[in-house]
Amino acid sequence: MANWVPLWLHRLSSPPTFYRFAGMLQPWAMTLALLLGAIALYGGLVLAPADYQQGDAYRIIFIHVPSAWMSMFIYAVMGVASFIALVWRIKLAEVVAMESAPIGAAFTFITLVTGSLWGKPMWGTWWTWDARLTSELVLLFLFLGVIGLYRAFEDRRQGARAAAFLAIIGIINVPIVHFSVNWWNTLHQGSTVNVFGKSTMSWDMLWPLLTMTLATKFYYAASLFRRARTDLLSLEGGKDWVRQIAQDEDAR
Amino acid sequence: MSRATLTTACAAMLRRDLTLAWRRRGDIAMPVLYALIVTMLFPFALGPEDTLLQRIAGGVVLVTVLLAMLLALDAMFASDIEDGSLEQLVLAPQPLALMLGMKILAHWVTIALPLIVISPLMAALLHLPASVIPVLLLALLLATPLLSLLGAVLVALTVGTRRSGMLLALMLLPLCVPAVIFAAGAVAAAQQGLPWLAPISWLAAALVLAVVLAPLACAAALRIALDS
Numbered sequence: 355m356a357n358w359v360p361l362w363l364h365r366l367s368s369p370p371t372f373y374r375f376a377g378m379l380q381p382w383a384m385t386l387a388l389l390l391g392a393i394a395l396y397g398g399l400v401l402a403p404a405d406y407q408q409g410d411a412y413r414i415i416f417i418h419v420p421s422a423w424m425s426m427f428i429y430a431v432m433g434v435a436s437f438i439a440l441v442w443r444i445k446l447a448e449v450v451a452m453e454s455a456p457i458g459a460a461f462t463f464i465t466l467v468t469g470s471l472w473g474k475p476m477w478g479t480w481w482t483w484d485a486r487l488t489s490e491l492v493l494l495f496l497f498l499g500v501i502g503l504y505r506a507f508e509d510r511r512q513g514a515r516a517a518a519f520l521a522i523i524g525i526i527n528v529p530i531v532h533f534s535v536n537w538w539n540t541l542h543q544g545s546t547v548n549v550f551g552k553s554t555m556s557w558d559m560l561w562p563l564l565t566m567t568l569a570t571k572f573y574y575a576a577s578l579f580r581r582a583r584t585d586l587l588s589l590e591g592g593k594d595w596v597r598q599i600a601q602d603e604d605a606r
Numbered sequence: 607m608s609r610a611t612l613t614t615a616c617a618a619m620l621r622r623d624l625t626l627a628w629r630r631r632g633d634i635a636m637p638v639l640y641a642l643i644v645t646m647l648f649p650f651a652l653g654p655e656d657t658l659l660q661r662i663a664g665g666v667v668l669v670t671v672l673l674a675m676l677l678a679l680d681a682m683f684a685s686d687i688e689d690g691s692l693e694q695l696v697l698a699p700q701p702l703a704l705m706l707g708m709k710i711l712a713h714w715v716t717i718a719l720p721l722i723v724i725s726p727l728m729a730a731l732l733h734l735p736a737s738v739i740p741v742l743l744l745a746l747l748l749a750t751p752l753l754s755l756l757g758a759v760l761v762a763l764t765v766g767t768r769r770s771g772m773l774l775a776l777m778l779l780p781l782c783v784p785a786v787i788f789a790a791g792a793v794a795a796a797q798q799g800l801p802w803l804a805p806i807s808w809l810a811a812a813l814v815l816a817v818v819l820a821p822l823a824c825a826a827a828l829r830i831a832l833d834s
Contacts, residue, residue, distance in 0.1 A: 440830075492780045499777040506767035515830045516763045520777060523759065523823065527781055530812075534784035538791065 367446045369586045370595040376579035383576035390569035397562035405559075411475050418468040420566045421461045424574060425493060428458035432500070433525040436518030446582075448514035449589070451521060452504050453581040457574055459497035465490055485535040492531050496524040510589065615700045616708050623712030626685070633681075637674040638720050644670045645728040656733050663732035664742060664793030668786060670728065671721050671746060672753060676778060678717045679757040680771055682709070683828075687765055696832060706828070707821035710758045718750035734797075741796035741806075745789040748809040755813075755820035756781045762827035784812065 365371050398416035405412040435451035438444055469487065470480045481487070500517045507513030555563075590596050627634060648666055652658060686692040695705055725746055726739050734742065760777045767773070788805040795802040 488783075492783055495776060495780045499773075499780065502773050502776055503763060503767075506764065506773055509766075512766060512830070512833070515833075516766070516827070519823075519827055519830055520760075520763060524780065530784050531780065534787045534808075538787050 367444050369446060369590050369593075372446055373583055373586055373595075373599075376583050380576050380579040380583075383572045383579065387569050387572035387576055390565050390572065394562045394566035394569055397565065398559075402559045402562055403556075408476060411472060414468050414472045416562055416566050418465060418472060419563060420570045421465040421468065422490065423567060424570045425458055425462040425465055425490065427571075428454050428461060428574060429493065429497070429521075429525070429528070432458060432521050436521040439518045440515060440522070445511070445589070446586075448511065448518065449582050449585050450578065451518050452500075452514050453578055453585055455497055455500045455504070455517075455521075457577050457581070459494060459501065461570070461574075462490060462494040462497060466494065485532075485538065488535045488538075489528075489532045492535075493528065496521075496528070500524070612700060612704070615698075616704060619705050619708040620712055623709055624715065627712065627716040634716055634720055637678050637717055638724050640677065641670045641674040641721055641724065641728060644673065645731055648732065659732045660734065660797075663729055663734035664738070664797060665790050666732060667725055667728050667734070667742065668745070668749070668789050668793070671718075671725060671750065672782060672786065674721055675717060675750065675753050675757065676775055678713075679754075679761055679774060679778075682713050682758060682761045683765055692765075692828070693832065696828065702825040702828070703821040706758065706762075706824045707817075710754055710821065710824070713758070714751055714754040718754060722746045722750060738793060738796045741802055742793050744806060745792045745809065748806065748813050749785045749789040752785050752809070752813050752816050753778075753782055755816040755824075756785075759820055759823045759827050762824045763831055765828065765831040785809065788812070 366375060394416060399413055402413070404410050432451045432454040435447045435454065439447035439451055466487070469490075473482065474480050500521050503520050504510075504513045504517035507516060587596055587599070645666060648662070649659060652662070683692055686695070696702055698705065722743065725742065729739055729742055730736075757774075757778055760774055760781070763777075764774060788809045792802040792805040792809070795805065
């Protein structure tokens with residue numbers, strides 16, 4: 355009855371099907387990302403009132419917080435895809451995991467940079483060895499380690515499997531690092547956005563933040579689709595379906 | 607597989623690795639010399655002020671030991687890869703995780719143990735109070751096997767690659783942060799006369815976890831890296 359879901363997922367995991375599927379969705383995801391991003395920026399930078407304590411400087415959260423969420427979300431996606439890649443040896447899962455890593459590293463980097471820009475006027479320093487900052491930095495190194503290991507192998511599929519294993523070790527390690535660093539030093543403010551309880555943030559400020567979160571999600575999807583398509587073409591270089599695409603391109 | 611043959615295999619593995627290390631005794635001295643030299647550089651760089659050196663002594667010794675171990679990690683499986691004995695080990699009927707555990711133990715005995723033996727001297731060079739040194743030794747005794755075990759998993763992953771030295775450092779750093787925090791925390795607490803048992807217990811807990819899981823992870827990683 356509900357057989358079509360696993361069946362469809364199974365079909366999707368074949369490279370040519372995913373190539374077409376991603377090519378279809380990619381422009382939509384990018385358009386939505388740009389549109390929502392523009393709305394969120396307008397709402398955050400123009401419509402939202404200034405903070406009574408931090409003035410206009412708080413507005414960086416509309417970039418900072420969604421990026422921070424994305425850095426963790428992408429690591430989770432990478433971990434799940436890595437697990438699938440190692441257990442069921444699905445080529446597409448390897449591609450998704452490995453192509454997620456640079457995007458995740460970029461979001462982590464943005465989080466660190468915007469946080470440090472905000473920290474200068476608020477805390478009076480660009481960088482402090484606070485628990486959350488340090489965990490985020492460690493997360494960046496985890497992403498870079500995965501990318502580095504993937505690139506170090508000559509055989510790309512073998513590199514992807516090794517890097518996927520490292521990503522899984524990292525997933526176990528992230529809570530341990532977070533906890534130990536918390537124990538070590540904490541200055542960062544607590545969360546103000548709460549999924550289950552009531553958020554301590556005014557709605558005027560909250561909606562641009564949530565819209566931006568959606569925008570970053572769509573951007574990630576668009577970027578991942580694009581990267582995965584390119585990667586699939588080069589991985590499957592000699593296959594018939596790639597040759598077909600190349601011939602169609604030639605004919606145009 | 608009967609218990610007797612497994613024990614024999616473990617003992618043989620351990621004896622083989624230790625004998626190999628003993629035949630090349632000069633290599634064992636290298637990490638120790640490296641650690642001593644790095645420790646010596648700190649007073650030159652920061653000035654010979656007693657109070658300052660005392661404050662950083664625990665952390666400097668820990669990080670220096672970590673770096674010395676990192677440099678020696680690369681060689682953990684190198685010679686076995688070259689002569690093909692690692693592939694033999696993978697094919698052997700004995701459980702690979704157990705055999706790798708023996709190799710890690712041998713590596714720890716040859717690399718980390720000399721560093722731990724020399725660490726009181728390093729601490730004394732930086733004027734760490736004598737009363738803190740037992741805590742430092744305890745922290746090192748728990749933290750160095752942890753690093754060996756984590757490092758072994760990463761080395762196994764990089765076995766199939768060419769240049770792995772810097773990559774190994776990049777990969778090991780996020781994994782060793784908790785170990786460094788707790789080990790340094792214990793030393794710092796002891797130095798201030800505070801109770802230091804809690805961070806030591808955390809280190810011990812992490813070590814127990816790593817002893818169980820790391821050899822298995824190491825075996826899985828090695829199979830991935832050798833499978834081509």
